[in-house]
Amino acid sequence: MDQKDWILIKTLHEEKNITRTAERLYVSQPSLSYRLKNLEEEFGVSLFFKTKKGIEFTSEGEHLVRYAENMWKQLQETKDSIRNMSETVTGTLRLGVSSNFAQHKLPKILKQFSLHYPNVQFSVNTGWSTQVMNLLDSSRVHVGILRGNYPWNGEKSLLTKERLCLISKKEIAIDDLPNLPYINYKTDTSLKDLIQDWWHDKFSEPPFVAMEVDRQETAKEMVKNDLGFAILPEICLHSSDNLYTYGLSYRDESPLLRNTWLMYDPSYLNLSVVKAFIDFLKLSEK
Template sequence: MDQKDWKILKILHEEKNITKTAEKLFVSQPSLSYRLKNLEREMETDIIFKTKTGIEFTSEGEYLVNYAKEMLQRLQVLKDNINDMSEEISGTLKIGVSSNFAQYILPNLLKSFSNKYPKVHFNVSTGVSSDVYRMLNDSSIHIGILRRDYQWHGGRKHLLNRESLYIISQSEIDVMKLPEYKQIDYKTDSSLKGIINHWWLAEFASPANIEMEVDRLETCKELVKSGLGYAIVPEICLKEEDKLYKKEVESKDDLTVKRDTWLMYNADYENLVIVNKFIEHMKSWGNIK
């Protein structure tokens, strides 16, 4: 087994599909199948078997996948440590970022960090917070920026920011009568949905009148700007030039409803200079956002 085999096993275990794995690895399906057969001959055991929905791993295959993930992690630590030996801060920083944070905050954040350390390169993966959490557990990223607090055993985490949620509309509306207005909903991660739903159930006896459901927060905002309804959104997406009516979401006891942003990383990486510098940079986010 070598590095290519480790990567094949890791991705195949994630996808459970030969075709999708071949596409991700930029190889042909026959070439991938041939390599897997050779690996099975080398290990003298079956690694995978076909099912109606794709493929599954044998117990021996699961063992090899765990080995492959461990070896890929060790290889990355080796590369990171070699880069760390240089007096000048350089190398590739792998970051997993919650989608909304990636859209509204990350560009300026990376630009300001790059201005300080121009020889640092970035490998950025985005998704909902649960995706980023999975990447952290797989050790496929150095640092995760999440919009939800997860139990993170053996790792480090810092609360970076607490932001308000806002009710937005084209013109002023009576917040006490929200169920009577048309709401525009959007796809987001379950943690934000949970915060909004928990607040709604505590405030109103009737459900929201959802007129439209869209796949992106920005699409939702544009529809609100057109006067087609109101929305409940995180502060992170709001700008003065939007020129929208906005009202901070508050509970009956006059407490504002907040959403947290967390920085999480594996303790194994905290001795890397490139990671430490980015952590310092993130902690000052309040001054650069």
């Protein structure tokens, strides 16, 4: 096995599908199937089997996946260490970032960081915070920026606190919310739980959900067209939206806040590119 095989095995394990794996790796399906067949011949065992949904791994295949992931991790750590030997801050910074932070704040941060450290490249993965946690746990990223509260055994630093807000096209009374159309959207569990906890604190009856949409931006557009109200993090809102905005609080008048955390394995501070980015991020968010 070589580096290409490690990537192939890792990707196939993630996708569980030959077609999607071939698309991600920019290879043809026949050449991918041929390489998988050669791997089975090399080890003398069946590594995979087909199902109605795609591909599953045998116990021997799962063992090979763990080997491939470990070898890939060692290779990345070796590359990082070699690049770190230079006095210049250089190398590839691997980031896992929650979608909202990535959309509204990350581009400006990376631009400013690049001006200070032009020899740094970025490998960025964005998604829900639960997905970023998986990237951190598997050491696929150096640094994670997550929204919400998640357990983490490494270093964890609070970057920001922001208010959750109710938005509407027309002025409304908070006490009337159970009778008004609510526009709900898909999001990670931590935000969903935070909103639900606030609702249960304020009301004894459930919201009248008029719409279920896939994204926060879609929900905001529905509100702009006076189709209901929504509850969004402050980071998503702008004065140009021309909406009524209500900062939410619990019954005891404490504000409804969402935290954004910086998380990383402290051993990565030995890499100059990681240390430089963490120092820069903490300073820029003050």
